[in-house]
Amino acid sequence: MSRLQKYWQGKKIVITGASSGLGRSLCEALVPFGVHFALLSRRENKLRELAEEFKDSDCTFWIRSCDVSNQMQIQQCIYDFAEHVGQIDIVWINSGVSHDSSMDNWNWQKVETMIDTNLKGAIYTAKAALDVMGEQESGAIVGIGSAASMRGLPRRSIYSTTKIGVQYFLEAMAVDFPKLQFTTIHPGYVDTPINNKSPKRLWLIDSEKAAQLMIKAVAKRKHIYIYPWQMRLFYHFVRSLPHYFYYKLAERMKNLSRPPKELQE
Numbered sequence: 001m002s003r004l005q006k007y008w009q010g011k012k013i014v015i016t017g018a019s020s021g022l023g024r025s026l027c028e029a030l031v032p033f034g035v036h037f038a039l040l041s042r043r044e045n046k047l048r049e050l051a052e053e054f055k056d057s058d059c060t061f062w063i064r065s066c067d068v069s070n071q072m073q074i075q076q077c078i079y080d081f082a083e084h085v086g087q088i089d090i091v092w093i094n095s096g097v098s099h100d101s102s103m104d105n106w107n108w109q110k111v112e113t114m115i116d117t118n119l120k121g122a123i124y125t126a127k128a129a130l131d132v133m134g135e136q137e138s139g140a141i142v143g144i145g146s147a148a149s150m151r152g153l154p155r156r157s158i159y160s161t162t163k164i165g166v167q168y169f170l171e172a173m174a175v176d177f178p179k180l181q182f183t184t185i186h187p188g189y190v191d192t193p194i195n196n197k198s199p200k201r202l203w204l205i206d207s208e209k210a211a212q213l214m215i216k217a218v219a220k221r222k223h224i225y226i227y228p229w230q231m232r233l234f235y236h237f238v239r240s241l242p243h244y245f246y247y248k249l250a251e252r253m254k255n256l257s258r259p260p261k262e263l264q265e
């Protein structure tokens with residue numbers, strides 16, 4: 001049995017944001033392992049389409065419409081799934097949104113949606129998972145951050161703030177819950193609907209490849225995983241820069257990442 005099979009076979013796993021992009025590809029990548037899925041997102045019809053596609057596999061699909069920015073909703077979904085399957089092995093916190101937050105394009109509604117979904121939603125999901133896994137004394141929580149968390153990024157100030165928050169929260173929980181696994185993943189550019197307005201997508205990879213990289217990293221129980229490798233090197237380089245040099249570089253990045261007028265939000 002391969003390491004991947006050993007880790008994933010028959011696991012009971014909750015995935016938030018499974019209706020699209022990375023969450024959907026992750027689900028597809030795990031189908032060969034006969035996983036018991038709880039698929040959550042607001043668009044229930046998309047989740048049902050996904051389950052229908054794999055109805056002849058060895059997997060089971062438990063589907064709920066869930067807004068992760070609603071604490072009671074996500075908590076109830078996780079408690080209900082735990083009761084349904086007896087125990088939860090993995091909670092994969094994937095739901096997220098991304099908007100421009102430059103000062104000349106500031107929109108409070110978009111800012112609050114990012115904080116509510118990416119940061120508060122991740123904390124609500126993790127806390128409900130901890131309630132279940134703390135009692136079980138086993139389980140893994142995977143949080144999807146972003147390479148945008150490398151520093152405070154101009155034009156993406158709120159997004160990068162929410163994504164480093166996911167890492168910091170899970171790191172703190174790893175100290176409180178030493179028997180559980182905590183993995184934060186910072187993807188670089190993956191070809192999904194979230195970034196199709198970005199004019200320059202450095203080292204872009206497709207979401208199938210991304211899903212394969214992520215399931216391998218989680219099976220290796222990595223604490224932090226940044227991909228692809230080019231972005232990993234860049235991430236560490238940028239984090240190591242003294243502020244003076246970082247501000248110079250960020251100024252250039254800000255101009256490079258400005259979308260053409262017709263694509264601006």
Ligand SMILES: NC(=O)c1ccc[n+]([C@@H]2O[C@H](COP(=O)([O-])OP(=O)(O)OC[C@H]3O[C@@H](n4cnc5c(N)ncnc54)[C@H](OP(=O)(O)O)[C@@H]3O)[C@@H](O)[C@H]2O)c1
Pocket residue numbers: 016017018019020021022023040041042043044046066067068069094095096097098117144145146147148186187188189190191192193194195
């Ligand atoms: N693609 C990239 O290049 C990239 C890079 C770094 C990090 N990421 C992160 O990867 C994660 C997945 O993004 P993606 O690229 O797959 O984008 P995507 O295709 O737009 O998927 C986003 C997912 O989040 C769900 N979602 C959004 N708001 C939600 C809410 N309030 N409650 C529940 N679910 C919600 C969406 O489902 P519904 O609309 O059905 O609710 C959808 O399934 C995000 O956290 C994103 O920040 C992506």
